[in-house]
Amino acid sequence: MAAPSLEPARPATIRLAFAPDPTSIRAVSTAIRGFLSEQGVADRELFSYELCIAEAANNAVEHARGPARHLKPVAEALFTPSQIELRVTDHTAGFELPDHIPPPSPLRERGRGLFMIQSAMDEVRYLRGPTENILIMRKRRRVFQQGPSSPEGASLEALTLEECRSQLAEAQSEKAAMEGELSFRSETLASVFRCCAELGNSDEISDGFGGRLLVDLLHLTSADWYVLRLLAPDGRQLAVAAASDAELFLEPIALAAPGDAAQGFESLAAAKRAPTGFDLRECVDRTEPLLAVGAEATGLVCPLSFGGALVGTLAVGRRTGDFPLGKLQNEVVRTFAEFLAIQTLGIRRRREEVRNRVVERELEIANEIQHLLLPRTLPQLAGFGLAGGWQSAREVGGDFYDAIAVDGHSLVLMIADVMGKGVPAALFATTMRGLLRGLVERSADPAQVLSGLNRLLFPELSSVNMFITAQVVHVNLESRQVTAAGAGHCPVLFIPPGRGAVSALHTEGLPLGVLPETAYRRATTLLGNPAALLLHTDGLTDTRNPDGKAFSQRRLKGWMAANIVPGRPATDVRDRLATELNRYRDGATMADDQAFLLLAEETADGANHVSRGGRRVRLQRGSFLFSANTRVAAKT
Amino acid sequence: MKIENQGQCLTISEIPELTAVNSAHFRDEVRANMSAMPSVIEINLSQTRFMDSSGLGALFVLYRAASKGKGVILRLLNPTPEIQQLLELTQMQQLFEIVKR
Numbered sequence: 001m002a003a004p005s006l007e008p009a010r011p012a013t014i015r016l017a018f019a020p021d022p023t024s025i026r027a028v029s030t031a032i033r034g035f036l037s038e039q040g041v042a043d044r045e046l047f048s049y050e051l052c053i054a055e056a057a058n059n060a061v062e063h064a065r066g067p068a069r070h071l072k073p074v075a076e077a078l079f080t081p082s083q084i085e086l087r088v089t090d091h092t093a094g095f096e097l098p099d100h101i102p103p104p105s106p107l108r109e110r111g112r113g114l115f116m117i118q119s120a121m122d123e124v125r126y127l128r129g130p131t132e133n134i135l136i137m138r139k140r141r142r143v144f145q146q147g148p149s150s151p152e153g154a155s156l157e158a159l160t161l162e163e164c165r166s167q168l169a170e171a172q173s174e175k176a177a178m179e180g181e182l183s184f185r186s187e188t189l190a191s192v193f194r195c196c197a198e199l200g201n202s203d204e205i206s207d208g209f210g211g212r213l214l215v216d217l218l219h220l221t222s223a224d225w226y227v228l229r230l231l232a233p234d235g236r237q238l239a240v241a242a243a244s245d246a247e248l249f250l251e252p253i254a255l256a257a258p259g260d261a262a263q264g265f266e267s268l269a270a271a272k273r274a275p276t277g278f279d280l281r282e283c284v285d286r287t288e289p290l291l292a293v294g295a296e297a298t299g300l301v302c303p304l305s306f307g308g309a310l311v312g313t314l315a316v317g318r319r320t321g322d323f324p325l326g327k328l329q330n331e332v333v334r335t336f337a338e339f340l341a342i343q344t345l346g347i348r349r350r351r352e353e354v355r356n357r358v359v360e361r362e363l364e365i366a367n368e369i370q371h372l373l374l375p376r377t378l379p380q381l382a383g384f385g386l387a388g389g390w391q392s393a394r395e396v397g398g399d400f401y402d403a404i405a406v407d408g409h410s411l412v413l414m415i416a417d418v419m420g421k422g423v424p425a426a427l428f429a430t431t432m433r434g435l436l437r438g439l440v441e442r443s444a445d446p447a448q449v450l451s452g453l454n455r456l457l458f459p460e461l462s463s464v465n466m467f468i469t470a471q472v473v474h475v476n477l478e479s480r481q482v483t484a485a486g487a488g489h490c491p492v493l494f495i496p497p498g499r500g501a502v503s504a505l506h507t508e509g510l511p512l513g514v515l516p517e518t519a520y521r522r523a524t525t526l527l528g529n530p531a532a533l534l535l536h537t538d539g540l541t542d543t544r545n546p547d548g549k550a551f552s553q554r555r556l557k558g559w560m561a562a563n564i565v566p567g568r569p570a571t572d573v574r575d576r577l578a579t580e581l582n583r584y585r586d587g588a589t590m591a592d593d594q595a596f597l598l599l600a601e602e603t604a605d606g607a608n609h610v611s612r613g614g615r616r617v618r619l620q621r622g623s624f625l626f627s628a629n630t631r632v633a634a635k636t
Numbered sequence: 637m638k639i640e641n642q643g644q645c646l647t648i649s650e651i652p653e654l655t656a657v658n659s660a661h662f663r664d665e666v667r668a669n670m671s672a673m674p675s676v677i678e679i680n681l682s683q684t685r686f687m688d689s690s691g692l693g694a695l696f697v698l699y700r701a702a703s704k705g706k707g708v709i710l711r712l713l714n715p716t717p718e719i720q721q722l723l724e725l726t727q728m729q730q731l732f733e734i735v736k737r
Contacts, residue, residue: 022656047686047718054688058656106727109696112689119725 009076011085012039029054032077032086039079048076048120049139052086055113056135060090062238078172085172086121086137094133097126108137125173128178130220130305136176140165181328214314217336221329223316225293229266230304230312230344231255238270238313250289255310264289266313268633269301273310275334276301280319290315298324302337304344308550311344313402361422369426373433381477384531385570385602386411389578391539391594398425399537399595404435406444409478412436414449415597416470418491419511424464432457432468446472446485447520454487454512461513468512471535475599480527485520487512490538490553494558497528502557512600530601532564532573539594543581546588551581572602637662640668646670649680654691663694667701670700675709677702682714692726699731 014035018024033050041049053075060073068091078085084251099114118124123138142173214226226247229238240250254265262268266289269276279298280291290297299317302577303310317325325333378386388401398418405411432453439452449472463467469489475482484492486507496503509520527533535557543551563576574596581594637658638650646669651695654662670677677698695712711733715723722727 026655026657044718050686054655054686057692058688101724103727106696106730109693110689112692112726116689116722116725219648612701 008451011080012082013076013078015074015076017074018057020064020069020071020545022058022072023063025057025061027261028057028075032075035077036079036084038486038536041079041084045141049084049086050122051139052117053077053088055117056086056088056090056137059113059135061087061484063095064090065093070441080168082141082161083169084141085128088135089132090135091132094128095126097124097135101458113129121352123169127176134176134180134462136173138169138172140169143229154384155507179595182378192633213336213340214244215314216335218244221316221325221332222323223299223317223325223329223333224318225297225316227266227293227301227315228340229253229314231310234472238266241312248292250292253289263287265301266290266315269303269315270310272423273303273305273345275303275330275337276331278317278449279321279324282304293317294424296321300330300333302334304341305337306341306345309345311341311348314340318343365423369423373400373426375402378403379411381405381411383411383601383603383631384477385600386598387570387574387600388597389574389595391578391590393590393593398429399539399593400429400433400536401595401597402436403597404437404440406440406474410444410474410476412440412444412446413473413475413533413535413597413599414470415537415595416468416487417539417593418466418467418468424466427629428457428461428466428468431460432470444474445522446474446483447522450485450487450509450520451518454510454518457512458516462516467514470512471507473535475527475535476530479532480529481523481524482527482533483522485509487518487520488514490536490541493534493536493553493557494525495530495532495560495564498528502532503555504557513596527601530566531562531599532560532601533599534560534596534599536596537592537594539590539592540581540596543585543594544588544591546586547585551584555584564600566601567603569602572599573600574598637665639665640650641669641672641674644675646672646677647680648678649682649683651652651679651681653684654688654694655686655688656690659690662691664696666698670701670708675707676709676711677708677711680713681716681719684716686720687719687722692722692728695728695733709733713737 012035014032016031018028020215029050032053033046036049037043037046057073059077059153064071064073070267071091073091074087074089076085076087076089078087089201097114099110101118104111104115114124117135117137118569119139121139123136125136127134127136129563182538214228218226225244225248226242227240227250228242228245229252230241231237232239235250236255237252238255243249253264256262256271258266262271264285264287265276267280275299276298278290280288280294280379281296281298283291290299292466293299297317297319298465299315300322301313301315304312314333374390378388380386385402388403390399390401392399398420399416401413401415403411403413416429416432418428418432420428435456436449436454439449442452443449453470457468468487470487471484471489471492472486473482473484473492480497482492482494482505483505484505487509488511489507491504491506493502493504503525507521507523510518512518534556539552541553541556557578559577565571577596577598637648640649646666648662648666651662663705666677666679679695691734693724699710700708710731712723712735715734716737720734723732723734
């Protein structure tokens with residue numbers, strides 16, 4: 001009967017760190033010999049194990065450089081009856097261990113160590129890590145040589161043990177490889193964490209942290225070049241944001257449209273959203289951008305994408321095809337690419353937030369300008385009320401109006417629409433209002449006022465391709481005479497004498513800012529009793545209901561005819577008009593700003609009557625209303 | 637380690653080991669005694685239980701020094717089987733006269 005196989009579950013081990021000096025090396029090799037002797041290893045075998053430890057330890061000490069010279073190497077022995085494994089961990093830069101070392105010439109003083117180790121052991125491996133390396137030396141042993149079992153039994157056992165041995169050897173080699181990989185990955189993680197920490201202080205992926213991250217990546221993967229491309233804001237081109245060498249700041253490449261064949265490996269990886277390996281020695285396309293690296297370059301292009309969104313590509317590799325990136329290095333490049341994609345998207349989102357905040361603030365400023373722009377008070381004349389309404393489609397509009405008392409019984413009214421929105425439009429509006437006051441002081445004639453405004457504003461308006469439509473009206477309340485001039489603006493509506501229907505006083509003229517010198521024609525008429533005059537911008541007649549139908553001039557005239565009632569205060573009429581416009585719009589989006597200025601006779605008999613204060617009317621955001629003799633600015 | 641100068645013969649014996657710890661000392665001591673111009677140098681390895689590549693290196697340096705002198709014979713006496721094997725493995729047995737007696 002065969003003797004039972006009693007292979008220990010775990011090898012007996014000894015692990016000794018030693019000071020980097022010859023005496024300690026000697027002590028450690030003697031100690032390992034002693035350990036193996038205790039395990040029952042025969043004297044004739046011990047010499048070679050002692051020798052291997054001594055040689056490996058000598059190398060570990062002799063080749064350490066810099067601060068690593070002070071680090072303690074470690075020697076280990078793992079004993080099982082079927083195998084002895086020796087290990088020496090060093091802190092040197094490491095070396096390439098050839099599969100087979102030929103015998104060195106006897107006429108050499110040095111250089112026999114590795115040869116002797118390889119000759120003495122069955123298997124020698126050298127695992128290189130970023131900070132330490134391990135030389136693993138294995139010797140398989142014949143067991144049960146002196147066992148009492150029968151020859152048949154022994155051979156049967158030996159067969160089973162052979163399998164065990166090979167499995168064990170395999171497991172141990174796997175474990176050693178995993179240890180190497182683990183140390184490699186922890187280094188990878190460490191650089192990722194370093195970059196995360198730096199990210200807090202950086203807002204630029206191309207220089208700063210991104211560049212440093214990529215230098216780390218080159219170091220980790222022993223690659224010697226990289227090209228990082230980021231998607232341009234137009235989303236059509238991949239432009240180089242960082243590269244390992246100045247000559248690798250290549251021209252932007254176009255992103256392949258769906259269905260089109262991608263040009264080049266980077267474009268291909270971006271289109272496929274998948275890592276793409278390449279070997280330029282096999283590349284026939286002479287337009288391949290990466291040929292700038294070298295005709296023999298090899299490497300990997302990873303798309304920088306996250307959740308389907310592409311932000312760029314990362315190409316990493318080596319200049320010569322002899323040492324392409326290994327599986328583990330490729331994996332590290334892919335991990336880095338994912339990390340970069342997430343960080344880039346994070347930075348972009350933060351930037352967008354900042355930009356949105358800036359735009360919002362700009363609109364707030366513009367809105368404040370607009371509020372300063374409209375007159376806080378309107379002149380008040382006996383028996384007549386003056387009220388203005390303004391409602392903007394956005395935070396800032398280009399519509400505005402003003403009224404200036406020329407003397408005790410006449411007024412100049414103006415309404416204008418700057419073609420354009422935002423702060424520039426509001427700035428033109430303020431300028432124009434200032435100019436108007438100056439011009440009216442010299443002449444209250446609407447035609448002359450408009451020519452003057454055009455002359456003064458033309459250089460600025462034409463330089464930014466903007467223009468302004470405006471209507472200037474002079475009203476003599478005593479004679480009830482109205483003189484108007486228009487610069488491409490919609491007509492003034494009024495009720496003529498004889499209580500007829502509401503009429504439009506048409507004026508003709510080019511908008512301000514079209515030609516440097518423009519003469520404007522006057523149009524005159526008389527006001528009826530009660531007098532009513534409405535200056536407005538086309539935002540009123542263009543107000544759309546949910547069906548898309550415009551309010552129209554016809555409807556506006558009809559509304560005026562119905563709502564101008566003798567004795568009704570201008571502010572009241574103004575509020576009714578604002579309410580009517582909102583009612584008509586019925587929640588549909590405002591497409592344009594609305595502004596109007598209403599003059600209404602408030603006493604049927606023409607006696608002195610002070611118009612009452614305005615009433616607050618709630619309109620949509622950013623709207624406010626003014627009325628004669630009040631300082632009401634209703635804003636919600 | 638014992639070094640004896642007997643006329644034309646320089647004998648070195650009682651060497652328990654030749655390693656990185658002592659091989660430089662061994663080499664320099666023997667070289668110093670070669671100034672007496674011996675015609676034979678005998679290194680008795682019978683008590684040498686261990687030798688590493690530094691020890692082999694020291695033996696090589698002595699071989700080179702000896703071959704510079706005219707007709708100097710370098711002889712290794714009674715190496716243990718392990719060291720004999722090591723000398724053969726490294727082909728250094730070609731350089732020395734290995735004598736068992």
